[in-house]
Amino acid sequence: VAVSEHDAYLELCAGQALDALSAEDRARLEAHLEQGCSECEAALAAYADAKVGMAATAPAAAPRAKVKEDLLARVARETQHIETNRPMPEMPRRPDPGTRAPWGLVWGLAAFALLFLVLNVWNWQRASLLLRERNFARTEVVRITRELEDAKRVLAVVNAPEAQLAVLLPTQEANQSFRGAGYFDPATGNTFLVFRHLDRPPTRDYQLWALHGDKPTSLGLLTVDANGRATVELRGIVNPAHLSAFAVSMEPSGGSPRPGPTGPVVLVGTIGG
């Protein structure tokens, strides 16, 4: 195998050490190793060592200086090893390996330096990908946790022993597709209501009311989204045991200027009727 072609196998060794090879590349490398290649075997062993060193540096993207120092020290050691093993002039030269070994080693070291570079780039790319994935995962956890908390609060209302279903239906003055439904816990006054098919008048607001007999108490304005939906979650409505109904009225923008509805009541629903 020519040197330039063989570099490709050495790169595959680096990829193999990082478990980053495609099945096709892994098969190529395995076929090459089956033919026996001490250079690739040595590279694989060196990369396994380097990988252990780099794993210890996570989550930092760059390998610790120590790993690099170790590798450089190793290169220096192996170079020295060659120099001290160089045959003395008076000793008989070994015929073939004696002349070939130094060049093989120079190529080996050059390849090793190249591989070290490839490994660093590979490792850096992988680390930055992991970092992006980790940040995304964190945002997802925050979002899902919030949704879960919302769901838990709703479930607490729905599962309350005395929970009562509230269904709000349109009055004759309203668009007949308006709907509202939810649950109300008379023990705590906690309430969860969902509204559907509300049209969004640009200069008006829908206002939610609690009715104790005839006496209205404002529960705030509905925030209607582009799909005509609104969700209301209320904690501790006053005097929950004597609440008789929910109602929604159409009011001037910002809500009723008075303690009760001024516009037409569009939705009404008695509780536990």
Ligand SMILES: [Zn+2]
């Ligand atoms: Zn090889």
